[in-house]
Amino acid sequence: xxxxxxxxxxxxxxxxxxxxxxxxxxxxxxxxxxxxxxxxxxxxxxxxxxxxxxxxxxxxxxxxxxxxxxxxxxxxxxxxxxxxxxxxxxxxxxxxxxxxxxxxxxxxxxxxxxxxxxxxxxxxxxxxxxxxxxxxxxxxxxxxxxxxxxxxxxxxxxxxxxxxxxxxxxxxxxxxxxxxxxxxxxxxxxxxxxxxxxxxxxxxxxxxxxxxxxxxxxxxxxxxxxxxxxxxxxxxxxxxxxxxxxxxxxxxxxxxxxxxxxxxxxxxxxxxxxxxxxxxxxxxxxxxxxxxxxxxxxxxxxxxxxxxxxxxxxxxxxxxxxxxxxxxxxxxxxxxxxxxxxxxxxxxxxxxxxxxxxxxxxxxxxxxxxxxxxxxxxxxxxxxxxxxxxxxxxxxxxxxxxxxxxxxxxxxxxxxxxxxxxxxxxxxxxxxxxxxxxxxxxxxxxxxxxxxxxxxxxxxxxxxxxxxxxxxxxxxxxxxxxxxxxxxxxxxxxxxxxxxxxxxxxxxxxxxxxxxxxxxxxxxxxxxxxxxxxxxxxxxxxxxxxxxxxxxxxxxxxxxxxxxxxxxxxxxxxxxxxxxxxxxxxxxxxxx
Numbered sequence: 001x002x003x004x005x006x007x008x009x010x011x012x013x014x015x016x017x018x019x020x021x022x023x024x025x026x027x028x029x030x031x032x033x034x035x036x037x038x039x040x041x042x043x044x045x046x047x048x049x050x051x052x053x054x055x056x057x058x059x060x061x062x063x064x065x066x067x068x069x070x071x072x073x074x075x076x077x078x079x080x081x082x083x084x085x086x087x088x089x090x091x092x093x094x095x096x097x098x099x100x101x102x103x104x105x106x107x108x109x110x111x112x113x114x115x116x117x118x119x120x121x122x123x124x125x126x127x128x129x130x131x132x133x134x135x136x137x138x139x140x141x142x143x144x145x146x147x148x149x150x151x152x153x154x155x156x157x158x159x160x161x162x163x164x165x166x167x168x169x170x171x172x173x174x175x176x177x178x179x180x181x182x183x184x185x186x187x188x189x190x191x192x193x194x195x196x197x198x199x200x201x202x203x204x205x206x207x208x209x210x211x212x213x214x215x216x217x218x219x220x221x222x223x224x225x226x227x228x229x230x231x232x233x234x235x236x237x238x239x240x241x242x243x244x245x246x247x248x249x250x251x252x253x254x255x256x257x258x259x260x261x262x263x264x265x266x267x268x269x270x271x272x273x274x275x276x277x278x279x280x281x282x283x284x285x286x287x288x289x290x291x292x293x294x295x296x297x298x299x300x301x302x303x304x305x306x307x308x309x310x311x312x313x314x315x316x317x318x319x320x321x322x323x324x325x326x327x328x329x330x331x332x333x334x335x336x337x338x339x340x341x342x343x344x345x346x347x348x349x350x351x352x353x354x355x356x357x358x359x360x361x362x363x364x365x366x367x368x369x370x371x372x373x374x375x376x377x378x379x380x381x382x383x384x385x386x387x388x389x390x391x392x393x394x395x396x397x398x399x400x401x402x403x404x405x406x407x408x409x410x411x412x413x414x415x416x417x418x419x420x421x422x423x424x425x426x427x428x429x430x431x432x433x434x435x436x437x438x439x440x441x442x443x444x445x446x447x448x449x450x451x452x453x454x455x456x457x458x459x460x461x462x463x464x465x466x467x468x469x470x471x472x473x474x475x476x477x478x479x480x481x482x483x484x485x486x487x488x489x490x491x492x493x494x495x496x497x498x499x500x501x502x503x504x505x506x507x508x509x510x511x512x513x514x515x516x517x518x519x520x521x522x523x524x525x526x527x528x529x530x531x532x533x534x535x536x537x538x539x540x541x542x543x544x545x546x547x548x549x550x551x552x553x554x555x556x557x558x559x560x561x562x563x564x565x566x567x568x569x570x571x572x573x574x575x576x577x578x579x580x581x582x583x584x585x586x587x588x589x590x591x592x
Contacts, residue, residue: 009413027079028086030062032093033072033100033452038426039163039419041132041192043067046075050098057096058089069186069193072418072451075214094547098427101452101547123319124178126197127155128374128416131190132163139165143190151181159289160390161374162381164416166197175410193415199370200447210238211245213346217515220494221352222461223485223527226582231550232463232561233485235527239582240534243589245345245353247537252341252529253383253399253429255376256334256406258286258306258364263510265335265500267343267350273359273397274383283397284362287379293367300391301412302539304362306334308507316369324369329505334362336518337405339500340526343534351515353496354530354581358537361399366406374555376447377420380431384424390555400536403529404433404447405522409440413450425452432456432529434521435475437468441573442477449479454532454550458486458524461495464564465574468519475521476566481550482557482575484564486524489517497523531581538588556583 005436032054034046044065046054054075055062062075078084086104093102129147131139137158139147148155149168154170173181178196208224222231226238251273260268261282275281284304288294292318295307308330316324338360343353365371365379382389385398402424421431435457436445441530448455458466458474466488467473473485487496496517503512532549544552557577562564566574 026079028077028083028104028106029065030058030075030077030090030093030102031068031105031451032070032075032102032317033422033425035098035100035426037071037073038100038422040071043071046073051075054093054096057092061351068418069415070422076139091514094314095551099547100422103451111491120335123172123317124175124196124198124376125169125172125287126158126372127167127169127178127181127185128161128164128195128197128414129167129185130194130416131191132192146188147170147185147191150184152184153181161378161416162386162389162420166374179411191306195373195414195416195580197373198408198410199324199372200366200376200408201370206474211241212238213352214348214351214439215352216348217351220498222494223487223497224352224354231461233459233461233578235354235485235531235578236580236582240531240585241356243582243585244534244538246342246357246534248357248359250355250358250401250536251361251397251399252355252358252401252403252533253289253361253363254334254338254341254526255363255365255379255383255402255404256337257309257366258304258330258334259338259360259362260332260335260500260502260508260513261303261305261362263508263513264421265339265502265513267500268335270344271338271342271353271358273361273362282362283359283395284364285379285382285392286364286394287375287382288364289372289375289391290365290367290369293369297367302393306330306332306364306508307367308504309333309366309368310506311368313401315389330502330506330507332501333366333405333522334364336499336501336516337360337403337522338525340497340523341403341530343500351500355533355537358398358530358533361397368571371406373414373416376404376417377414378426380404380417380420382428384429386423399425399429401529401532402429402431403526404431405520405525407434407436407445407448409436409438409444410446411444413446417447417450421447421450421452425546428545430454430532432525432532432550434525435477435480437472437520438475439473440475442475442479445475452546454481454528454553455479455575456481456521456525456528457483457568458519458521459483459574459578460488460491461485462564463561463566463578465566465570466519474524476570476573478573480573480575482528482553482577482579483560484524484527484579486521487517487519487526489519493517499523528579531584534581535588538585540592544588552584552587553579556580556585556587
C-alpha cells in the first residue's frame with residue numbers, strides 16, 4: 001500500500017478539479033474503513049494525523065463529519081467536487097496503508113431508487129439488533145422492554161449472532177414498516193444498529209501457449225478458453241494455467257446451499273478439506289439456524305451437507321405472492337458453484353475447475369427457504385476465522401477467498417453484513433459476490449451493494465451483459481466491480497456454465513451424481529473467486545491484500561466489445577471490464 005510523497009499527484013488532481021465543470025448535485029462524501037476500526041464499539045473522530053495523511057493523498061481538503069454505524073469514517077469532499085475526480089480520490093485513499101476500502105457516496109445519481117416493498121418477497125418477522133457495549137450474554141428483560149417500546153411492537157430475543165441478538169417481532173410486517181421500525185431503534189443511543197432480516201436466494205437463473213485438460217466436458221466450457229478462437233466473454237483460463245494451476249495452501253469458502261457430501265460428488269471428492277484420514281468429516285459448517293429449513297433435524301452443526309432445497313407449495317410461507325410460496329425442486333446450487341471454482345481437473349472425468357488445487361470449504365447458509373441475513377453474516381465471520389460465532393467452534397482453516405453467489409433486493413447493505421465483511425477483509429480474505437439476476441441496478445441488492453466486496457456481473461459468450469430470459473438478466477450499476485462469464489441459456493444450452501450437480505429432485509442420491517448447465521451471476525462470481533485463488537497461489541512473497549487483488553483485477557480486465565451494451569447503454573455500469581485470469585495472474589507474477 002502506498003505511503004506519502006505525493007506532490008506531483010496532488011498538483012495533477014487539483015488541476016483536474018479546477019478545470020472541470022462543477023456539478024450541481026448533492027455534496028459527495030468519502031466513506032473510509034480503517035483496519036484499526038474493525039469491531040470498534042463506539043463512533044469516534046478520525047485521528048488528526050491520519051486525516052492529514054488522507055488529505056495529502058487526496059489532494060483536496062477533507063472534513064470529518066462522523067461515523068457509519070459500523071464505524072467507518074465519513075469525510076466530506078469540497079462542495080462541487082466532480083464525481084469522476086471523487087472516484088479517483090477514492091481509489092487513491094484505498095491505497096493508503098491501514099485502509100480496507102474507500103468509496104464515494106452522495107450525489108443525486110446514486111441515491112437509492114424507490115422500490116416496491118414486494119421486492120423483498122417475504123414479510124419481515126425478525127430483526128437483528130446490536131447494542132453498544134453488548135458483546136455477549138442475553139439481553140436483560142428491561143432492555144427488551146425498552147427496545148419493544150421504541151419499536152412500538154413486542155420484541156422477543158431468540159438467539160445470538162456475532163456481536164448481536166436476533167429478535168422475533170410480535171407479528172409479520174411489510175418491509176416498509178420494518179424500515180420505519182429500524183429507524184426508531186437506531187435513534188436510541190444504546191443501539192449500534194438494527195437490521196430487518198430479509199432472505200437471500202441463490203443467484204443462478206437456471207497467451208500463445210495454453211493448457212488443455214483432458215476432462216470430457218472441457219471442449220464445451222467456452223468460458224475457460226484462451227486463444228484466437230476463444231469467445232469474447234471467456235475468462236482466459238487456459239493461458240493462466242501456464243503460470244499456475246493453483247495451490248492446496250489456498251482455501252476458498254463457498255457460502256451457499258452446502259455441498260454434495262456423503263454421498264459426495266466424484267468431481268468434488270478430492271477438492272474438499274477433510275478432518276480425518278477416513279474422509280468422514282470435512283472442514284466447513286452448517287450455519288442454518290432454522291431446523292425446519294435445514295432438514296437435518298438440528299440447527300447449526302459442523303456438517304455442511306446439502307440436504308436438498310426442494311419445497312412443497314406453501315412450505316415456507318402462506319403468502320401466495322411470495323417467491324417462497326411456490327414448489328421447487330432441489331438444485332444443488334452450492335455444489336455447482338464449488339465445481340466451477342475447483343472441480344477435479346485433468347482427471348479424465350467430468351468438468352474442469354478454474355483452480356486445480358485450492359481447498360473448497362463449504363459453509364451452508366442457504367436451505368429450503370433461502371437464507372437469513374444473520375446466518376449469512378455469521379457464515380462470513382466463521383469463514384474468516386472469527387472466534388465466538390454462536391453455534392460453532394472456531395474455523396481452524398480460515399479462507400483467503402469467500403464466494404457468495406447469493407443475494408436479493410431489500411435496500412442498502414445491512415450493517416450486520418458490512419460488519420462481517422469488514423472483519424473478513426481485515427483478516428485478509430477477499431469477498432466476491434454476485435450482482436443479481438433481475439436486470440436492475442445493484443444499488444438496492446445486497447450484499448452486492450456492500451462496501452469492500454468484489455461485485456460480479458454476468459456476461460454471455462459474446463462479451464455483453466447476459467440475458468437469462470425475456471425480462472431477466474444480469475444486474476448492473478456503480479457497485480459492479482467487473483464482469484465474468486455467467487452463461488446465457490436463452491440462446492442455447494452450450495452457452496451456459498456446466499458444473500457438478502445431482503439428478504435427484506429432493507435429497508441427494510449417490511446414483512444420480514451428474515453435471516448441469518446453469519446461468520446467472522451465481523455462475524460468474526465463482527469464475528472470479530477461482531481467479532483470485534490462482535492469483536494467491538502465484539503470490540510467493542505474500543504481497544497481495546484484498547485491496548491489491550481488486551486493483552489488479554480491474555486494471556487487467558479486458559474492455560467490453562465496442563458494440564456491446566456494456567460499452568454503450570450500460571457504459572460504466574458493468575464494471576471495469578471482463579475478468580482476464582491470465583493478465584491478472586501475470587500481474588501478480590511480475591510483483592514477485
